[in-house]
Amino acid sequence: MRYKTLGGTGLLVSEICLGTMTFGGGGFWTAIGTLDQSVADRIVARALDAGVNFIDTADVYSAGVSEEITGRAMLNSGRKRSDIVLATKVYSQAGPGPNDRGASRGHIMDGVKASLKRLGTDYIDLYQIHGLDQVTPVEETVRALDDLVRQGHVRYVGVSNWPAWRIMKALGVAEQHGWARLATLQAYYTIAGRDLEREIAPLLEAEKLGLMVWSPLAGGLLSGKYDREGKGPQGSRRVTFDFPPVNRDRAFDCIDVMREIADARGVSVARIALAWILHQRFVMSVIIGATSPEQLDDNLAAADVRLTPEELASLDKVSALPPEYPGWMVERQGAARLPS
Template identity: 70%
Template sequence: MRYKKFGNTGLFVSELCLGTMTFGGEDGMWSQIGRLQQEDAERLIGRSLDAGINFIDTADIYSGGRSEIITGQALKNLQVPRDKVVIATKVFGETGSKGPNSRGMSRYHIMDGVKASLERLQLDHIDLYQIHGFDPATPMEETLRALDTLVQQGHVRYIGVSNWAAWQIMKALGISERLGLARFESLQAYYTIAGRDLEREIAPLLASESVGLMVWSPLAGGLLSGKYGRNTQAEEGSRRTTFDFPPVKLDRAYDCIDVMREIGERKGVSVAQIALAWLLHQKVVTSVIIGAKRVDQLDDNIAATGVSLGEEELAALDKVSALPAEYPGWMLERLGVYRRQQLAESSAK
C-alpha cells in the first residue's frame, strides 16, 4: 500500500480508501447499495486496516446515519488507535427530523450536522469534513466561515468538497485565501476510465491548486467489475441491474471493458483490478474509494495496488477511453503547441 500527500497539507493517506456506503442499508435506495450490518462491516474494516488502508470515508446521509453508527462502533470494537486511521464524513443532505433547515450548507445545518456525526461516530474530532453537494441558497462565504469555525474549535482537522464544478471550487479557494479561512484540501468526485469528464476542467484545477482527488464509484457502480459486457448478462441482484447509477455511455464503456479484459487476461488479474489500476496510475488521483459487500470483493480490489500497467497498455486504455474534443479544449491544445515544445526543450537541457 502506498501513501500519498493529501492536498496541500502534511497529511498522508493510503492510495485506497474504504467506502462505507454498503453499511446499514435497510430499505429504499440504500438496501440496493448494501445491507451490511455490524459484524460484516467490522470484517471489512479489519481486513482493510490489515492491508494498510488508513483512510475510511462515510457520510451522514448514508443509510440515514446507520453507516456512521456502524463505522464508529466498528472502530471501537476493533480497538483501532485513533491516530492510525483518517476518518472522513460529509454533510449536506437531510438527516434527522425534516424541516426547512434540515439540509444544505448553512451555518445552522453545518453546526448541527457535525455534532450529530461526531455522536454517531463516537469520535472527538473528524479528520476530513466534506461538503456533499453545492447549495445555491447559501452564500459560499457563510459555508466557508462555518467550516473554518469547526477547524478552529478542533472538531474538524481538514475540510473538503464533493460534486462541485471547477468554477465553484476555484471561487471557494479564492474566498478562503482572501479571508484567511481553512480551504478545501480535497475534492471527492466521480472518475473512471469509462467516465473521464473530470479531465476537462476539474483535473487541471486540482493539479494547479494542489487539491487532492478522492475518486468515488471507480467501477462505475459495478459496470467495470467484469460482470458486465457487450454480450454478458449480469447475475440477478447485481447493483447495476437494480440501481443504474452513475450514468455511463455504454458503447464507450463496453469498448473499454473489451480492452481491459484483454490486458487482465494477459496479466492474470480481474477487469476490476485493471480499472482500479488505471486510476492509480493517474497523477491527479490521491485516493480511490473502494466499497464491497464481501471480503473476496474487497481483496480483489486491494490487489489492484500491485498491478503495474506498461506504457503500451496505458496508451491502449487511453485511446479507447478518450473523450471527444470539446471547445475550448481543442483550441487551447492548438494554440499551446509551440510553447509546450519550448518548455520541453528547456527542461531537457
C-alpha cells in the first residue's frame, strides 16, 4: 500500500480508502448494501491488515447506522485510534426539521456532535461538507469548520460535490481570515466520467487539495459484469439503483479496452478501472466500498497494478473528453510560454 499526504497537510493516508456506505441498509440504502456488524468487522479488519489507514463514512448513510457500525468495527479491530484516519460528512437531511440539513453553522454544530457519539470517538480526522448549500453564505460554513478545528472536535476539513468556483471562494475566505483551510475534495471520477479534469483537477493541483474519488466503478457499471443493455448479476446495485449517470456508449467502449488489458493480465476489469484512476497524478485516494470480503480483496489488489505507457495511452484515447469551450480555444491559441 502506498500513502499520500492529505492534500497540502503532513498527514499520510492510504491511496485506497475504505468506504462504509454498504454498512447498515434499510429503506433506500438497502439497494447500496446491508452489511451487519459481523461482516463489517471482517471487512474493516481485512482492509487495515492490507495497509489501509483511511476510512470514510457519512451521517446520512443508512440514517446514521453506518457511522455506528463503523465506530464499533474500528474498536473491534483492536487498532489504536491514532492508527486510523477517520472521515465523515455532514449536510444531508438528518431529521424532520427545516434546519436538519445544509451547511449552516447550526446544522454543522449539531451534526458533529451526533457523529462523534455514533462513531464512539472524541475527534474526527476529516470532516467534510457533503453537498452544495446554495442558501448558507460560504463564510458561515468556513467559520463553523474553523471553530470545530480550534475546539479539537475535528482535525482537518474538506468538501464534497462542490464546483471549482465555490471551492476557490472558500479557500479565499479562509486565507483572508486565517481560518482552517480546506484540505480535500471528495468527488465523482471514473475513466468513463472524466468531467472534473476540465476545471476541478487544475484547481486541486494548483491549490494542493487532495482528491478522494467516490464511486470509482460508476456504481459497479465498470466492473465488467454488465452488458450494453444494462443486464447484470441478479440483485446487483446497478440493476436496482442506476446511479451515477453515465454515458453508456462511452462507458462500454472503455470497458472493451479494459477487458482486453484485464484478460491479458489475468485480472478483473474492475481492477483495471481502479488502477487507471490511481495512475492519475491529482488523485489522493480512491474510496472503495465492498459487499463482501472477496470483493474487497479484488479491489485492494488494484494498488499493485502498474499499467504500461502503452496501456495508459489506449485507455486515455478511448476515454478522452470531447472538446468543450474554453478548452478548445486554449488549445487552438496555444499556451503562453516564456521566450527562450
